[in-house]
Amino acid sequence: MAVLNAKDLTLKYDQRCVVDGLSAEIPEGKVTMIVGANACGKSTLLRGLSRLLKPAAGAVTLDGKDIHSLPARELARTLGLLPQHPSAPDGITVRDLVGRGRYPHQGFFRSWSERDETAVQRALEATETLALAERNVDELSGGQRQRVWIAMALAQETDVLLLDEPTTYLDLAHQVEVLDLVTDLNRQRGTTVAIVLHDLNLAARYADTVIAMKDGAVVAVGSPLEVVTEGLVRSVFGLESRVIPDPVSGTPLIIPIGRHHVPANELELVS
């Protein structure tokens, strides 16, 4: 198992500072959701954690070792990443795509081993994409395609998996399906999972730990019950809301309050 740690991390695009002096830990064997408003630096943090962006200052460590000091393939055997917009080459089959997740495990004079085959098979089974294995990825629906990409990340067999908004463009049923799948992975294999997620309600339901970010800094860390409050929603999103227990899971459920469709007494309460 592996612990991913960011210490005094500063991340910049060109000269623009997006994350400034941030410290955070992705707890081992847990599902961590990184939430925050648009452009708060949450995707950037994920890029920093996964070595896509070299820190301007500070460091990201995996089991105490700086991830930038590790050979790329060695790191990829422990730390997996599903970016926001991966692209499938034309005409590639599901099985072929998932098989590419085995790349970091293969040597220079590699041949496809029994272990690779088993890993791909397990990934296809876990994501229920076995029936699609010989289909072209271009032919699949958005939800199926996302499952296939997750299967590729599973085939990589890493201890830590980072996902950047894995539910974007998916309908509600598929969003839930993807998060269930990731939770299965966490519960069954003990994989440490960190997800950048837009939907605060789903994040609160599926997270063991929530990291809330604002303007490139962490404003709150903890279990959803401790962290997701009306005050947090106000400070992070600038939105008035009521937070009630989710009738299904008991986790915090955010009911936003806008300017319309709100009874008068509720508006008074807010102001």
Next chain:
Amino acid sequence: MTITTSRVNPSAGTPNAGSGRPRRTRLLLNRTAFLAAVVVVLFAVSVLLGSYTVTIPDFFRILIAHLTGGEKIPGASFIVMENKLPRAVIGTMIGAAFGLAGALFQTMLRNPLASPDVIGISYGASAAAVTAIVVFGASGAAVSAAALGGALGVAAIIYAISSGGTLRGTGRGDAAGNRLILAGVGIAAALHAVVNFLMTRADIRTAADALVWLNGSLNSASWDRAGVLALALAVLLPAVVALAGPLRILELGPDAAAGLGIRVGATRLALVVTAVALAAVATAAAGPVSFVAFLAGPIARRFTGKASLPASALVGAVIVLAADYVAANLAPLLLDGTVLPVGVITGALGAPFLLWLLVTANRKDA
């Protein structure tokens, strides 16, 4: 759902799990083998047929006589050994080199426009070669050397412009690739002006020489040139083989590739250098035979159903051999004996194909 049944069935798990993969792989291999056969046939056609026909037994007698120093057939020996055979050998090699160069660029940047002839590398070679011909009165090997230098120099400039921080790191997504293409198109336009300027200043005979070179021609094929080209390919082909694996991962996008342990910046640089070198040596040998690099990858992909480097190399060889046969043997029949440079034929093929590609690609992406 069928998923649940296959999940329960353990036999779906191990030995015959890849039942579909061998079928697809076999299709790819069959189609690639077919392309290789087409190359062999076209090679034979261009050596044996045409304005001077040689029978197969004669060909082998000539070849054996040449190798063992035996008795030569007057006339035929010279035409086959000094003209037709080196021409076909160079045609095959530059076709393969252009095809690979184009496919490497197109696959790496995931954009069919990203071939060395579209992004200005061929223009670099042209501008340098025309300068050498027109300004310095160079010919032969000196022109080739100038073309090689021009192609590499322009590639370095394009790379430097486009890399402004993003190509070397992984930056954000695909911006780096698009910048490379746009920088290349810009440079190509500027170099085009240079070529035109030099052409208008040159006297008519020099300009005619330069024009033949600019169109890409196998007319001056020789064994010396074939030898240099073979040597260059002997270095570059192993590099392509070594890069083919990382390229397959890079196809998934820079972020996903980085997540799978590819050093995106270094791998891209190695790919660019290899592809540019392939295009440059081919251009140095025969001039910028237009659109071969651009056409080979997409045709190979449509034909084999998948991006494939070997198939792209073979398609490149097929295009050059076929176009050269048409240019050297069929065109004179229609044009009162005028032998066209091979690049005229490939150019005439390329433009409609580009339009067709744009039309069909838009429809698919929408």
